[in-house]
Amino acid sequence: MPSLWFDIAHLFAGGVLVLSLVLLYQDRVTAAINVFALQAITLALSVGWQAFIQSEPLLLVTALLALTVKGFVIPTALHRIVRRLDIHREVEQVIGGGATMLAGLALVALSILLLQPVGGGGDVVSHEDIAFALGVVLLGLLMMITRHNAVTQVIGFMSLENGLILAATGARGMPLVVEISVAFSVLIAFIVFGVFVFRIRERFDTVDVTVLERFRGERRDQA
Amino acid sequence: MPDHAALPFSPVLLLLVVPAAAIPVLAVVANYRLSAALNILACALTLAVALSLPFLPRVRGDLFIIDDFNIFLLVLTTFVGFTTSVYSASYIGHELDTGRLTPVLLRFYHSMYQAMLGAMNLALIANNVGLMWVGVEVATLATVMMVGTYRTPEAIEAAWKYFILGSVGIGLAFFGTVLTYLVAAKVLGGGVSAMAWDLMVQNASRLDPSLLSLAFVFLLVGYGTKVGLAPFHAWLPDAHSEGPTPISAVLSGLLLNVGLYALLRFKIVVAGNPGAINVGAILIVLGIVSLLFAAFMLFRRRDIKRLFAYSSIEHMGITTFAFGVGGPLANFAGLLHMSMHSLTKSAIFFAVGHIAQAKGTQRIAKISGLSVTHPALALGFALGVIAIAGLPPFGVFMSEFLLVSSAIARQPLLTLVFVTGLLVAFAVLLLRLHGLLFGAPTGKSERVRASYVPLFIHLVLVLIAGLWLPNVVVGWFRGVAAMLG
Numbered sequence: 154m155p156s157l158w159f160d161i162a163h164l165f166a167g168g169v170l171v172l173s174l175v176l177l178y179q180d181r182v183t184a185a186i187n188v189f190a191l192q193a194i195t196l197a198l199s200v201g202w203q204a205f206i207q208s209e210p211l212l213l214v215t216a217l218l219a220l221t222v223k224g225f226v227i228p229t230a231l232h233r234i235v236r237r238l239d240i241h242r243e244v245e246q247v248i249g250g251g252a253t254m255l256a257g258l259a260l261v262a263l264s265i266l267l268l269q270p271v272g273g274g275g276d277v278v279s280h281e282d283i284a285f286a287l288g289v290v291l292l293g294l295l296m297m298i299t300r301h302n303a304v305t306q307v308i309g310f311m312s313l314e315n316g317l318i319l320a321a322t323g324a325r326g327m328p329l330v331v332e333i334s335v336a337f338s339v340l341i342a343f344i345v346f347g348v349f350v351f352r353i354r355e356r357f358d359t360v361d362v363t364v365l366e367r368f369r370g371e372r373r374d375q376a
Numbered sequence: 377m378p379d380h381a382a383l384p385f386s387p388v389l390l391l392l393v394v395p396a397a398a399i400p401v402l403a404v405v406a407n408y409r410l411s412a413a414l415n416i417l418a419c420a421l422t423l424a425v426a427l428s429l430p431f432l433p434r435v436r437g438d439l440f441i442i443d444d445f446n447i448f449l450l451v452l453t454t455f456v457g458f459t460t461s462v463y464s465a466s467y468i469g470h471e472l473d474t475g476r477l478t479p480v481l482l483r484f485y486h487s488m489y490q491a492m493l494g495a496m497n498l499a500l501i502a503n504n505v506g507l508m509w510v511g512v513e514v515a516t517l518a519t520v521m522m523v524g525t526y527r528t529p530e531a532i533e534a535a536w537k538y539f540i541l542g543s544v545g546i547g548l549a550f551f552g553t554v555l556t557y558l559v560a561a562k563v564l565g566g567g568v569s570a571m572a573w574d575l576m577v578q579n580a581s582r583l584d585p586s587l588l589s590l591a592f593v594f595l596l597v598g599y600g601t602k603v604g605l606a607p608f609h610a611w612l613p614d615a616h617s618e619g620p621t622p623i624s625a626v627l628s629g630l631l632l633n634v635g636l637y638a639l640l641r642f643k644i645v646v647a648g649n650p651g652a653i654n655v656g657a658i659l660i661v662l663g664i665v666s667l668l669f670a671a672f673m674l675f676r677r678r679d680i681k682r683l684f685a686y687s688s689i690e691h692m693g694i695t696t697f698a699f700g701v702g703g704p705l706a707n708f709a710g711l712l713h714m715s716m717h718s719l720t721k722s723a724i725f726f727a728v729g730h731i732a733q734a735k736g737t738q739r740i741a742k743i744s745g746l747s748v749t750h751p752a753l754a755l756g757f758a759l760g761v762i763a764i765a766g767l768p769p770f771g772v773f774m775s776e777f778l779l780v781s782s783a784i785a786r787q788p789l790l791t792l793v794f795v796t797g798l799l800v801a802f803a804v805l806l807l808r809l810h811g812l813l814f815g816a817p818t819g820k821s822e823r824v825r826a827s828y829v830p831l832f833i834h835l836v837l838v839l840i841a842g843l844w845l846p847n848v849v850v851g852w853f854r855g856v857a858a859m860l861g
Binding site for chain 1: 504506507509510513514517520521524527528529530532533535536537539540543544547548550551554555557558561565566567568570571590
């Protein structure tokens with residue numbers, strides 16, 4: 154494989170990871186949605202490129218799914234939800250942006266350190282991709298932890314799923330049925346989210362999930 | 377694809393087809409009596425298919441597999457699914473009368489019920505580890521929707537927490553699955569066969585140990601969240617207490633088992649590799665931590681459904697401990713405990729659901745004197761709690777006794793800690809039982825059209841298992857226990 158091919162694969166997968174970091178400090182909901190869409194498109198490019206270098210035309214289906222569903226359908230739906238909830242102008246307080254970024258960098262370093270030494274040999278592309286994918290997964294987790302807004306929490310979750318797709322396509326010859334079901338389940342998860350975000354809004358008049366905490370478990374018993 | 381040739385249309389697929397066909401039907405049937413009956417019918421059909429499996433030849437394809445391990449769980453799952461659907465029919469009647477459920481919600485509820493059962497069957501019959509993941513994921517999402525059915529602030533909070541934590545868990549499990557595939561692909565070559573569980577087991581010793589160990593850590597955290605092992609349990613008590621009670625029964629009795637089943641499948645692979653981490657030790661630690669944590673948490677519970685949710689964490693801890701100890705006897709005890717806990721805990725939830733309906737509250741402090749006001753219900757409830765607390769002559773006592781006697785020889789000190797946890801949980805449960813049953817009746821007390829048949833069928837089965845386990849079952853469990861190593 155020419156080294157340029159590898160560099161391009163590296164570029165796309167790295168791009169997905171960098172966009173995860175960018176996502177961490179977005180304090181506007183609409184901006185976060187746009188960055189997420191961009192990440193999904195980069196992911197689609199990465200998967201498409203994998204289809205080319207692995208000569209697996211079936212991967213193009215995955216790429217197409219990522220592009221349409223996560224690059225366009227879900228972001229459009231999110232924009233509409235945000236508008237209907239009337240929070241598109243809201244600025245979310247991102248707690249300790251600097252600290253979060255440092256934690257994010259540490260997580261990326263961790264995932265590379267964790268996956269570099271194991272099972273040397275094998276092929277380099279999939280190895281790099283898995284390390285990047287773990288980084289994206291962990292950053293998605295970090296975003297879900299640091300946010301209080303139900304919408305941005307779910308964006309964190311969706312970007313975590315982007316990491317999963319990256320991992321699945323990096324693994325050479327992963328059966329298509331699995332990737333399609335992942336895409337499918339993301340869609341179901343998104344519908345579930347869509348249902349709940351409106352219920353939360355209806356009951357609590359906000360989508361700030363810290364308000365939900367007051368109704369946690371037995372706390373109401375003490376009142 | 378060649379693997380389909382190995383598996384022509386077999387009855388196995390009916391386990392998926394029946395629920396899948398029932399979903400759209402139940403979504404449109406407006407009459408609630410009819411839809412409840414159809415729900416029961418679909419569950420009965422699935423149960424019949426599962427019961428026929430032991431008499432059919434074992435099949436394997438790259439996508440599906442039927443072996444002794446999953447036949448036992450399929451029968452258990454479809455059986456509890458069936459009895460719960462019978463229970464659910466009377467439960468929802470009351471909920472409709474009180475206006476907590478509306479006919480529209482009910483259509484949705486019934487379709488989700490079938491979606492969940494079908495997804496659990498998929499997870500159980502999958503040979504492809506990716507497909508297994510899909511099953512667990514869909515079952516999780518279906519239960520999320522059901523937990524939120526009542527739309528109270530508490531229910532929404534519980535469903536949201538379950539959604540977020542469940543998704544994270546399931547995400548990590550998928551990452552673990554991809555890593556496992558990477559490991560297997562190096563040995564088996566790429567493609568569908570590198571995701572087949574049985575081929576992984578056959579070639580376990582040739583897999584790369586370090587990457588396999590890493591994969592297992594992800595799978596452990598991921599599926600461990602589904603099992604409700606401490607410290608990944610945070611979603612469990614809320615999800616159990618805020619949803620409709622039939623859902624609490626299947627969550628506790630079935631979904632937790634499916635998570636553990638997935639974990640055990642991977643344990644078999646990792647245990648086959650001499651260089652990989654010692655899975656048994658990890659499971660022992662997680663099991664004991666869950667048991668102790670849940671046992672002490674039982675004390676402060678004020679909500680009756682949360683009380684038994686914590687008891688489920690406790691029992692999943694016991695089962696995990698059993699499989700961690702390993703060996704023919706402990707594995708046997710683990711399998712027995714898994715089935716006994718399913719039957720007993722769902723029976724308890726059947727009773728608790730009606731109790732909560734009769735008293736109009738789930739607060740333990742507001743419920744007392746049940747033995748006077750609702751004698752039959754109180755009897756079923758008391759027997760269930762006595763069984764789950766581990767008193768003879770019920771089956772839970774049998775499995776716990778077997779486990780302790782096999783573990784004490786190998787891990788004496790840990791077993792001491794383990795027994796302490798058991799005793800603490802035992803004390804709390806009996807203390808609460810006393811408060812609920814006796815004393816002057818307080819608060820309102822309505823009559824409920826309770827369905828006692830599912831409740832007492834479960835209890836009788838647990839009793840029979842405690843007194844005399846049929847040889848067929850013993851032989852079956854022995855075979856599976858040997859497979860688990």
